[in-house]
Amino acid sequence: MHSVVAIKQVPDTSNVRINPETGTLIREGVPTIINPYDIHAVEMAVRIKEKFGGTVTVISMGPPKAMESLTECVEQGADRAILISDRRFGAADTLATSYVLAHTIEALLKEGPVDLLLFGKQAIDGDTGQVGPGVAARLQVPLLSNAVMIESFDPVARKAVIHRKIEQGVEVIETSLPALLTVEKEIATVKRASLSNVINAARYTPELWTGDLPVPFDPDQIGIKGSPTIVGKAFTPTPRGAGAILSVAEKGLSKTVADALAMIVEASVVTFQNHDGGRP
């Protein structure tokens, strides 16, 4: 039983600031975290290992600093962690990223079978949610996006029943294994790292894979070269501009509210009518 989890180290977007003059990201002093959805993917893989045995491998494409995030995954219970890092991977879009991750997983498949692939449903910096589906397409394994629960898992029959969140509710799907799941946070509640795992992590150094070693990547499919999309320009969003400020302290409650409602009526955005059907 072998699960592979792909994670991304991301800037904590709730702390991101933009230089308003240049429209660029101020990276200094912005803390990096494991993409929040990915933590739940790691937790799910660890739960499966606890129940069925086997191993959990965590992989990440990113700069050397992402080693920290991989070590955190080992604290959480992963057995093996691989950082795929090379300057040539830089500026990759989702197509080039899915190539690097899929190629890494293919290399792991040569070592032995992989039963389950877990990704967060999206990363909070790019918010595309495209890398998981891309890897599934490349590896030609079933994709189950927005997974919220693994109802049953049978590594012997190589089948699983997965709940995934869709617009009409929750879809319950039976899939063959291996399959790739992109997970919502509900998939597993993250537990505090056990002392033994923390000790393991302290003694563990994640593996470093480069563009050439231990497996060569196709130079035409990585980084800028492998990315069909480019950023034409980046800018800060245009503000809408402030409207009228009405102060209760100055005008009194009733007048302030009446003025605000008058403006809404004036803008004719709402028709007032008895909506509450005669309820008291």
Next chain:
Amino acid sequence: MSEQVETSPPRIWVFIEQEEGRPHPVSWELLGAAQRLATELPGSVVEGVLLGHNVAGIAPEAYRYGAKRVYLIDDPILEPYRNLPYGHGVSNLVVKYQPEIFLFGATTLGRDLAGTIATRVHTGLTADCTELAIDPKLKILAATRPTFGGNLMATILCRKHRPQMATVRPRVLSMPEPLAESEGELLRETLDLHESDVPVRRIRLIPGKEQLNIEYADVIVAGGRGMGGPKGFKLLEELADSLGGVVGASRPVIDAGWLHHEHQVGQTGKTVRPKLYIAAGISGAVQHTVGMSGSNFILAINSDPKAPIFQMANASIVGDLYKVIPELIRQVKGINNGQ
């Protein structure tokens, strides 16, 4: 799909999303956008792609929203949606007809499918765009999207690979007016796939507890951290009821468990563009405002006169929301009752 010689007019494609035979309105919003793009791309044609079982009846509606032609794959394997057969069918159409641009709704289904297609046909895909345009010099799609939690906007170009793919969330684009009648051409295509080729099957569907369609509400009364707790949301519900609207919330409210995720507006929630958006106790972090800045009229209520939400609201009330909201309810009910 790169470097294909153009032999036919540039095709601008829209994926017409349907489930259980019901088209998703985002499909019509995308057809509206596709028509605007077509005016900037001389000779181009707007076409729809429709997959499902017994769904041919949707095609005439697509014509009314501007599709000149609909490619239909009608097959029992395509009901309900599954990634593999849809990915197979749509990729084959792309290879066969070489569209220039291909737009999808950034719905659960659209995101699931678009990411698969882009990889299979090896092209670029820009997610969650807020604006689509044709770059006047390059004559290619300029797809603008928020990134880094809405702190930065980026315009993405896909220069050499085709189709240029993009997803757009429901309600980001305006809904076009349908034509009363419009002719179109239906082209039936085949799936060429057997059920035994699909290693995934739906066992059952657990319907959502409530079909809260916040994206398409005309009035949203939203609360934030400043509500102080779950109790105040009863008041917001009463105000929303009196205005024929629904209750929304910012992320801290959802994280605190005061309301279900379905109510969340913003970067990690829904994008809305109601006629009236009332923001109560919402400070106005960009993660929230990216989801509601398309509202026609924003009324903000906050006790903090420096709240950033005031910088974007049409009208702002500085005051205690536990006094302002009951007064709003009282006055709205008064107007409703013709007083």
